[in-house]
Amino acid sequence: MPASATPPAGTPGHFALTVYLALSRTPHGILDLAGPFCAALLCRGGLPPLSVVVLGCVTVFAGYTAVYALNDIVDYRSDKRQVEKSGRDARCNYLDAAFIRHPLAHGCLSLPAAIAWFLCWVAVAFVGAYALNPVCAWLLVAGCLLETAYCLLLTVTHLRALINGVVKSLGPLAAAYAVSPDPAPWFLVLLFAWVFTWEIGGQNIPADWHDAVRDAVTGARTVPVVVGYRQASRLAVACLGASLAISAPLLAASPLAVAAPLWLVALLGGAWLLLPPALRLAATREDEAASALFNRASFYPALVLTVLVIELLVR
Template identity: 80%
Template sequence: MAASSSPRAGRFALTVYLALSRTPHGLLDLAGPFCAALLCRGGLPPASVIALGCLTVFAGYTAVYALNDIVDYRSDKRQVEASGRDARLNYLDAAFIRHPLAHGYLTLPAAVAWFLFWAVTAFCGAWVLNPVCAWLLIAGCLLETAYCLLLTVSHLRALINGVVKALGPLAAAFAVSPDPSPWFLLGLFAWVFTWEIGGQNIPADWHDAARDAITGARTVPVVLGYRRASRLAVACLAASLALAVPLLALSPLAVSAPLWLAATLGGAWLLLPPSVALAASLADEAAAALFNRASFYPALVLAVLVVHLILG
């Protein structure tokens, strides 16, 4: 999987591939499936499941994020040609290089080879854990492709994005339990879905809104406008915080009241001030700040669950 021979591509080949998969962001996303596994099982799974699960989840997120840039290659390239490189440095998804494929830092065949390697790795690991997990991975890849192809069709594609992000935690639940409670799965889905829409999708599309408008993209901020989109983000994040309470307290892990309260207050500190600030200012910088802080929310919840296990 060689990077492009372009002078821009030769300096940090591995960094280019990690940028394609948005690895700094993807590593934070791993906390979501880990939370789901602990909550569903009610404790730590066997060491073999933990090891295989870590590899599988990392491979899955690495593949799906790469797939996003591959399917969006032409639209990203049009955006780059129309507006140039995103120069903002305070945005998590641009920690290395934003859209390296569109900028010519690697070739399309190299990007596809990278995706296939991690997709096959994730599929094999998921199948061993539970075939349901493998089917959810396939569904996630298909939905991610549909999400990208609907860029200029409808802003409602954001709903697909919420489903895709929720599939990882759902797969983690099936990896540790052959028959998880439907109510738990529904609560888990709603918790992740609302967090993704309010804390990831809307601020990420906001970050690109000015460039999206040039290329005809239809996203929530572009179609609904900044004010309505910001209010929707606040509502979704408030709902996610509320949904987390019964999920933590009533799951098989049975997180104690002081700890689920700590998770709620910590989550409120991470999510609500930047979302309210975005609604008040409607500034691009506030959208980037919301995206960055919201990305740490699953990791915060995971830290609380680890404390519960230690104290339990």
């Protein structure tokens, strides 16, 4: 991999690998891996062959690493304007800022080095996805194109959030095709709706809320900026409630046929994880509440994955 540039003043302790991991938001990306893993277990009804598991792990990690890096690469100029006009975001209680947020815009990394990092990982992801199922490879290509469109629409429309929901859903959909050549259409619809609503309510809205003041300065059009904090918080609660509701039939009626006590655990555990911070955000409309919602919602797929693993172990 290419070497990084020297970090600028104010970013001590960030060495080469950390900067690249920050570009790809790796702590968050690792949590996101739980979504495709859930989809694979639910669609197949159990564990796939070991070869598929190993190849799938490498491919999913590479795919998320590439797409998150692509976001910062395409957003490079807008992120840099935001840094120049609003200063560095020094808050450390936000998952996406676990290392350093937007290292490319802060000058910790050169644009050619970031592009090389992206190309390496997207190549690994494409080869792995094609080996699993060519459909997975084309879903990866679609995800990259849609992520690019999502970034380019930053100052055009807040409805770009819908694209973000689609992009996040493509990973689990690809995982379903990786373990089954012909997944049931109803399963794919439920899977898409489950991930889409969770992403909008628990990731996109609180993430844009975290940046709303800085976004307004640079002319960005996001859901909190355009519709206002009150409506954005209500939409987050509604989307998360819908995601929880969809999870019950998805788990119970999937080929894995999760037992009632366990899908109820997933439902109640998800409600405990998602709804209190979402309701707090709606009540207080504070930036800290938005960060708390984003952070807690990021663990929701991992919670569901834990339930599915328990289902496999108790059979």
